[in-house]
Amino acid sequence: MTRFQLAFIATPALGNLVPLLEFALLLTKHDPRFSATVLTISLPQRPLVNTYLQSRATSATNLRLLHLPPVDPPAPDHYQSSVAFLSLHIHNHKHHVRNALLSLLPSESNNSVPLAAVFVDMFCTSFVDVAAELSVPCYLFFASPASFLGFTLHLPRVGSESEFEIPSFENPVPRAVLPNLVLDANDGLSWMLRHAGRYMETKGIVVNTLHELEPHAVQSLYNDSRLPRVYPIGPVLDLVGSAQWDPNPAQYKRIMEWLDQQPAGSVVFLCFGSLGSMKANQVGEIAIGLERAGVRFLWALREPPKAQLEDPRDYANEDALPVPEGFLERTSGKGLVCGWVPQAKVLGHGSVGGFVSHCGWNSILESLWHGVPIATWPVYAEQQMNAFQMVRELGLAVEISVDYRVGGDLVRAEQVERGVRTLMEGGDEIRRKVKEMSGKCREALMENGSSYNNLVSLIQELTG
Numbered sequence: 001m002t003r004f005q006l007a008f009i010a011t012p013a014l015g016n017l018v019p020l021l022e023f024a025l026l027l028t029k030h031d032p033r034f035s036a037t038v039l040t041i042s043l044p045q046r047p048l049v050n051t052y053l054q055s056r057a058t059s060a061t062n063l064r065l066l067h068l069p070p071v072d073p074p075a076p077d078h079y080q081s082s083v084a085f086l087s088l089h090i091h092n093h094k095h096h097v098r099n100a101l102l103s104l105l106p107s108e109s110n111n112s113v114p115l116a117a118v119f120v121d122m123f124c125t126s127f128v129d130v131a132a133e134l135s136v137p138c139y140l141f142f143a144s145p146a147s148f149l150g151f152t153l154h155l156p157r158v159g160s161e162s163e164f165e166i167p168s169f170e171n172p173v174p175r176a177v178l179p180n181l182v183l184d185a186n187d188g189l190s191w192m193l194r195h196a197g198r199y200m201e202t203k204g205i206v207v208n209t210l211h212e213l214e215p216h217a218v219q220s221l222y223n224d225s226r227l228p229r230v231y232p233i234g235p236v237l238d239l240v241g242s243a244q245w246d247p248n249p250a251q252y253k254r255i256m257e258w259l260d261q262q263p264a265g266s267v268v269f270l271c272f273g274s275l276g277s278m279k280a281n282q283v284g285e286i287a288i289g290l291e292r293a294g295v296r297f298l299w300a301l302r303e304p305p306k307a308q309l310e311d312p313r314d315y316a317n318e319d320a321l322p323v324p325e326g327f328l329e330r331t332s333g334k335g336l337v338c339g340w341v342p343q344a345k346v347l348g349h350g351s352v353g354g355f356v357s358h359c360g361w362n363s364i365l366e367s368l369w370h371g372v373p374i375a376t377w378p379v380y381a382e383q384q385m386n387a388f389q390m391v392r393e394l395g396l397a398v399e400i401s402v403d404y405r406v407g408g409d410l411v412r413a414e415q416v417e418r419g420v421r422t423l424m425e426g427g428d429e430i431r432r433k434v435k436e437m438s439g440k441c442r443e444a445l446m447e448n449g450s451s452y453n454n455l456v457s458l459i460q461e462l463t464g
């Protein structure tokens, strides 16, 4: 049945990998002529990435994993920023990627199925050359919003300005929401400039968004004559996978049973992403704010990693939680503090009525899909810009903070209380708009929907 092979390579981070894998699954499901091979890069500090890949790929029929041989991560004196660390680590797999793609190319001795394309993600542009050398069409798969893709193509040199005109944003972008990679102007910025330059050399750019969500940003990309064709095909989400590989099924059961007992739409869910964790003093402010707001809550609270680049982990037990004295007793029955949770499953539960989120793009798409409004609390990467977009550009979220970042000022208990109250008790206009966008997300993927049509055009190009 297979008539075309496709190859995929992503950054070894859940935020990048999850949507890329779902996109590969979407293509193979939509058109059984495709078979997909995902080339995987490992990172010793991130074992979860491989656990996830294994569990998600085993259920797939037309998709297989090809593990690239391990490469030692760069030594600390070879990079300053995490963007440079990741980019360099990925770059050091170039030779292995070349060999892997060569093994997929048709030859007389084995298969005769052409390799129709290789998809690389935002930090994997070192492989654009490899694809060109082997004459395989190379596409970019972009797992962040169209607004941020536009930003990478207009990276500002930051001087004393307080705001910046970026074509993919309707409003001037305040300095305070720019990502560290621009503000620090270190090797992260030079890597990003290099990546963005390569985006323009690809055959096409697939973005995990939908035109209806980011009309201005998407139009600004369509208008940019330097770019190849842009395909908004989202939202591509993993709504089931994370429950299957949950490292703590007993906790999952406990959470779902607790949610079952709460009134519809009454619970605010707090979760800061697969890499999100907070220092004890910030945890204390959240606890006080939640208690004062007096709302029902489910709080995924995780311990900061001991070493750089490692994943946060669950606290060993309740006594280890850095919450104020007596907090768990006082909020017992009303709130639940937990560790790792399958986020999409929780957002899909009818008792959840609001989401305090770090504004990673996958989280934003999941909550829009389920029609749950967000209160923004960005932490790292491009999340401050995502928060700004959701609050100011799109009016789809309540603001707790748009410019919090690790190492920055604390968000005070009053801010938490006000944000959570607005999210759960006010914010009717936002709630209405989020419900409407939820419908648009679903329509976009249905036959003749905007993302569906873009996927069909992409497939025509891949097989034409």
Ligand SMILES: *[C@@H]1O[C@H](CO)[C@@H](O)[C@H](O)[C@H]1NC(C)=O
Pocket: 102, 103, 104, 107, 109, 110, 111
């Ligand atoms: C296909 O053949 C090439 C060249 O003969 C070889 O290098 C490669 O490993 C083979 N691939 C598979 C999947 O057997």
Ligand SMILES: *[C@@H]1O[C@H](CO)[C@@H](O)[C@H](O)[C@H]1NC(C)=O
Pocket: 167, 216, 217, 219, 220, 223
């Ligand atoms: C795109 O180009 C059209 C025609 O030049 C222009 O009217 C429009 O404002 C542009 N939109 C964006 C978002 O850049």
Ligand SMILES: *[C@@H]1O[C@H](CO)[C@@H](O)[C@H](O)[C@H]1NC(C)=O
Pocket: 447, 448
């Ligand atoms: C999609 O559009 C085509 C062509 O306009 C039409 O024939 C078909 O019935 C549409 N399908 C749905 C589900 O609306």
